[in-house]
Amino acid sequence: MILTPAGAWRAAGNMRARVLEGPFADLRRMPRSAFDTGPGDAGAAEVGRAHGLARAGSVSTYRYAVHPSARLRGSPIVLVSPLGACGVAFDLRRGNSLVEHLVGEGRSVYQIDDEDLVGHGGTISPGPADLERWVDEILPHVVRTVSAHHDGAPVHLVGWSIGGLHALLSAAAHPELPLASVTAIATPFTLEDVPPVVGARPLAVSEGGPVLATLQTLLALMPLPRLLKALGLGSLDELLTAPLTVIARLDDRDFLAQLEAVDDLRALIGDQARLVGTFFRAMVAPEDLAAGRVPVGHTVVDLADLHRPVLLIAGESDRVVPPRAVRSGARRLIGADTRLTTAPGGHLGVLTGRDAKATTWARMCGFFDRHDAQPTVEGSSPGSRRVLRPAHTRPRSAVEPLRPAPALPPAAEVTDDEAHDTPDADDAPRTAPVRPARRSARLPAPKRAARSPRRR
Secondary structure (H helix, E strand, O other), X not given: OOOOHHHHHHHHHHHHHHHHHOOOOOOOOOOEEEEEOOOOOOOOOOOOHHHHHHXXXXXXXXXXXXXXXXXXXOOOEEEEOOOOOOXXXXXXXXXXXXXXXXXXXXXXXXXXXXXXHHOOOOOOOOOHHHHHHHHHHHHHHHHHHHHHHOOOOOEEEEEEOHHHHHHHHHHHHOOOOOEEEEEEEOOXXXXXXXXXXXXXXXXXXXXXXXXXXXXXXXHHOOOHHHHHHHHOOOOHHXXXXXXXXXXXXXXXXXXXXXXXXXXXXXXXXXXXXXXXXHHHHHHOOHHHHHHOEEEEOOEEEEHHHOOOOEEEEEEOOOOOOOXXXXXXXXXXXXXXXXXXXXXXXXOOHHHHOOOOOOOHHHXXXXXHHHOOOOXXXXXXXXXXXXXXXXXXXXXXXXXXXXXXXXXXXXXXXXXXXXXXXXXXXXXXOOOOOOOOOOOOOOOOOOOOOOOOOOOO
């Protein structure tokens, strides 16, 4: 809060920096290159944005550059973005990017999205045909292609929102796919609690305090909403939420950078961010999803047929897909080793909020480590990797003699009692004299044993 002298000083510094230096958020995307544009593509050598956009309704797969100082390890990861929401959420901003975190961990990261379509003014009208296309064509093709590029290594499939549903259904419908695990973030398994349209979220008391929350409530009672609606400017709640939030957190530069990145993402997606529930219902009937048997094309995919490790993550304050809608997935995925966890944040915050690095991302990386394919790989580029196999050597004994003791004569037999007796000095095997270890000057010399009197 900016009500303290220190907060007011930081707020003034942030305002000065914003005016003189520009936006706080570093919105540069992580370095990547086009890898594939979907099933039927001849090759990835001449694939680009123009090609992906020319194929109406197609999606593109991108490969992120390997971190220059990280050591490649583990199985490759394929990120699946929701239909119509593009993949910017996985790479929101520098310093708070899931892609940046995974690449820094030494992972090979790929991403499937429809940014070429959404980012150029395209429209999304989902239906059962889109579900069939993603489940039976796009995801199987990309998983097989990425696996072949990594010498047949299984793939970690990670989907957010609708992308998580596509990933789960594709893994259940195609058990032959080389998959190491499937992760679904904010993916519902029942649509009863998922609203068709999500309204603007009012300013939370924790963000602005009771004073600003009360002010917003009083302003909402004024007759301005009708005028704003007539002018096409949106609701008063939408216009007040962002300014009041900025005022309340003006002393937190990282929060302001996060707000800028989220606003940029919303401007790119548009109103489609509020229609997630409508998109789900357009592709899947609520009763089919609740039963765990979803028609995909001419077949019915049973989620109980999924036998891969599954990680389900729900946002604690998610209003689009409440945690209860995610928890029901544990009763549907009875054939898989399913783990369920909740993390702070809403529908977007659970994926790329400011607390996601210590919660969602940390649990995902731990899940990947447990289900990575062995052996691991290392190298500076996908084309120069070498396989590390465990060395097959004879285990060494706890104590090894300097020289092997001579074997006993064949006729000699040693009993158990004799074997445990201490041999005399004359019976000990003759070996080469061993030079005693050099004593440290700091340690006292050992006491000599008392000599026996000489015999006359």
